[in-house]
Structures are given as structure tokens and as C-alpha cells.
Amino acid sequence: MTPSGPSPTPFQDPPASPRVAETLCAMFTETLLVPVCPDDEIQYLATIDSLKLMRLITRIEDRFDLTLDDDRVFTASTVADIIQLVEHAPDSHP
Amino acid sequence: MTPNAPITIAGAAVHLAAHRQTARNAGLGDRDVLAADFEGYVEIPTSPAGRQPSPVEQLAYPAAIAALKLAECDPGDVDLVIYAWSHDQGPGVPLPHARLGRLLGAERAVTLGVQQMSGGGAAALEIASALLTASSHNYTTALIATADIFGTDPRRRWVEQASKGFLLGDGGTCAVVCSGTRRPAPLTVTALASSGRPGTELHTLFSFDPATPMPGLEDQPSLRRYIPAMRQCVSEAVTQALTASGLAPGDPRIRLVAFTRLGRTVLRRVYYPALPAGLPDPLALTAHTGHLGAGDIIANLAHIQDELLLAPGDYALLVSVAMGFAATAAVIQAPERTTATMGRVPDPAARGASRLR
Numbered sequence: 001m002t003p004s005g006p007s008p009t010p011f012q013d014p015p016a017s018p019r020v021a022e023t024l025c026a027m028f029t030e031t032l033l034v035p036v037c038p039d040d041e042i043q044y045l046a047t048i049d050s051l052k053l054m055r056l057i058t059r060i061e062d063r064f065d066l067t068l069d070d071d072r073v074f075t076a077s078t079v080a081d082i083i084q085l086v087e088h089a090p091d092s093h094p
Numbered sequence: 095m096t097p098n099a100p101i102t103i104a105g106a107a108v109h110l111a112a113h114r115q116t117a118r119n120a121g122l123g124d125r126d127v128l129a130a131d132f133e134g135y136v137e138i139p140t141s142p143a144g145r146q147p148s149p150v151e152q153l154a155y156p157a158a159i160a161a162l163k164l165a166e167c168d169p170g171d172v173d174l175v176i177y178a179w180s181h182d183q184g185p186g187v188p189l190p191h192a193r194l195g196r197l198l199g200a201e202r203a204v205t206l207g208v209q210q211m212s213g214g215g216a217a218a219l220e221i222a223s224a225l226l227t228a229s230s231h232n233y234t235t236a237l238i239a240t241a242d243i244f245g246t247d248p249r250r251r252w253v254e255q256a257s258k259g260f261l262l263g264d265g266g267t268c269a270v271v272c273s274g275t276r277r278p279a280p281l282t283v284t285a286l287a288s289s290g291r292p293g294t295e296l297h298t299l300f301s302f303d304p305a306t307p308m309p310g311l312e313d314q315p316s317l318r319r320y321i322p323a324m325r326q327c328v329s330e331a332v333t334q335a336l337t338a339s340g341l342a343p344g345d346p347r348i349r350l351v352a353f354t355r356l357g358r359t360v361l362r363r364v365y366y367p368a369l370p371a372g373l374p375d376p377l378a379l380t381a382h383t384g385h386l387g388a389g390d391i392i393a394n395l396a397h398i399q400d401e402l403l404l405a406p407g408d409y410a411l412l413v414s415v416a417m418g419f420a421a422t423a424a425v426i427q428a429p430e431r432t433t434a435t436m437g438r439v440p441d442p443a444a445r446g447a448s449r450l451r
Binding site (some may be wrong): 051052054055057058059074087 | 257
């Protein structure tokens, strides 16, 4: 307990899974509070350059221990594009 | 600019507001607390509610007294006072730079005010360095200072403003900048360079002023549109400053990089990609102060000085970014013969300043 109440548990990222798509969709859903699937267009979820989504991208990097190419992230149009970036990142550890 | 005569930082100091506010004791919801944790925000200094804010008296003045003491400098010897701020300086303080000069007893100083938002401290350092070395002036001792108090609404700081990538903390900063070698010189300014892109001004329609409403997320212009220009600014300033110092980015004498104290996401996704490859990973300095408005670069100078992060001959790269958009890079060196640090090989990461990427 903290003086002002219980501490929230850290972000609960989904466990490691060979299904990168499932993991990423779960992370998008947890961040945006709406169900997200790979076909969803990012512009209808949030602006890709909003801090919320930039923070999510950074969380994805932490989760998969990789560095995503910023230019490609900013030009991604669907969640599936982000999934592809993660799956094909040279230092990816999904 | 490359100073045409030695410019030294004779002393630098920070005076933070007394109260420490955390995301938890500020009463934020769980999601906002987690977001603060992720951004690397541990606590921020805040001023007590209910008082009329007077940043000059409450924060800049004590920081200046501390810096003058470190510099072994009598206030009467200060001939140039440059004060930078981000917003309201309180009722009855139309000239905060003159107020600071009067409070200090810098009786014959020329005082200047700088309003450059987050770039104010860097602009003050650049102006001071230029005037101290200008043949048309006879300044020898400049005092540069900043201070801001950013309001009392925790939600505005931790949620609304933090959604832009910065968490504001209340603090005053000061450095005594000198020409020549008459005073202690723990740090010297090797080069300063700035770069601007006023075409990005439309992205900066909001201000730190508590009276100015923050635009909703749907009203924000696209940051993506401006990121290339912002990165170009950083890259240009850093490259110019390193080149003027005769340093390649991979030079092992560059011991550390210290950036404006912003949140992890904006630093990582917007600014750090603009740094040339080969530099050390920037130190993480945001956690316990947040963004001190105009004062980050001076606070970073004070941190380097206090923690003895540079061995003799080592360099530090300081980068300041500001709405507008503008970036300033300063290359700082610990002089070769500094008895206080002789024989030490400090490790910045071992002194409470972790690396951040």
C-alpha cells in the first residue's frame, strides 16, 4: 500500500507467444480500450503520431526486445503493417 | 558559435520547489499512473498551493545565490543578468530579469529577459557567450537564470500536458558564465550551435500558461508532419557544435549526452533518432524533476558539475529542444587541469544517471 492507496500493477503485457499478431492485437486493445484486429486501419483507431500510440510502439519494442524503424512505423496504415514490422525486424525475439 | 575567448561555467545550481508530487500522491487513476511510470516520471517538484507565485523570488534567487557561491563571485561583479522564463512570473513582476538583478545586488548589471519557452536557458547561454566574447562589449561575468511555477492542478500537469510528452516541474536554475580564467572553471564552453524551423510554429499553438486551455487530442496538428523538421534541427545543431569542437560523434572523449528533460516516448521516438550514430546513449535525467521549462540545460550543467561526471579533458554534449521549433547544442569540456577531478575516471551511469534510449 502507498499512502494514497494501492499501487497499480505494471502494464500487463501478454505472455510470449509465437502468434505475434495475437500479442500485438492484445496490446493495441489494452491501450486503446477497443477490440482491435489486424485488418483495422490505424487512422480509425488513433493518429499514429499521438503520444498514446507512440508509447504503444515503444512498449512493443520493449516486449519484443527490438528496435522498429521509425519511418516505417509512421507510414504503417493497418495493425497488420505493424505486425509485419515486428515479425521482420532483424533483432526480433517474439 | 565557437567562442573566440575562453568561456567558463564558474558555477551552476538548481533550486527546486519544496513539495514533491508523484502520480500516486496526486490522486491520478491507475492508467495515468502506469503511463507516468512508463514515461520515467518518478516525482516532480511543485510549489505550495495558495501562494501567489513569484518564481524569481522563490526559485531563481536561491539558485543564483548558490551559483554565485560556487563561482566565488560577488553579486556586484555581475555585469550581465539574463533571465529566461516560460509563463506568468506573478503579479507585479513585469521585468523579472531586473527583479532578479535587484534582489541579488547586481547593482550595475545590464539585465535581459528571454522568452523562448523550453529553449530559454539555452538561448541565455548562447547570448551570454556571444556578449562575453564580443569585442564591442566589456562584459566579464554573466549570470543566466530561469524559473517557473506551473500551476496547482495535478491533472493538467500529469495528464493534459504530459499527453504532449512533457511533465512540468517547478524549479529555478542559474549558472555564472565568465570570460577569462579569473574564477573557478569546472566546465568550459567549447561550442554552441542553434538551428530553427519556425515553419513548425503551428504545432505549438498551446502554451504552458495555466490560463490557456490545452487543445484536445483531436485538435492537435499532426506531429508526424513536423518530426522531420524537428529532427533536422537537432541534427544540424549537434553536428555544427561537434564540428566546431573538432569532435567526431564517436570520439571517446565525449563521455555523455544530456537532453532536455522530456518523457521517454517523445525522446525515444521523436528526438533521439536525430542524434548522430556513435554518441553515448543520453542520460536519463527526467525522473526526479520533470521538465523545468527553460531551465533544463542549466540543470543539466549543474548535474554534470555536482556529480563530477567529466574527467579532465572529457566532453559532454548538451541538447536543448524548444517549441517554435528550435534546438541548441552545447559542447562542454572539463578543463585538462582540474585538481578536483584529477585522477578520477568517473562513470556517469554509476552516479545516479542511467542511460536512456
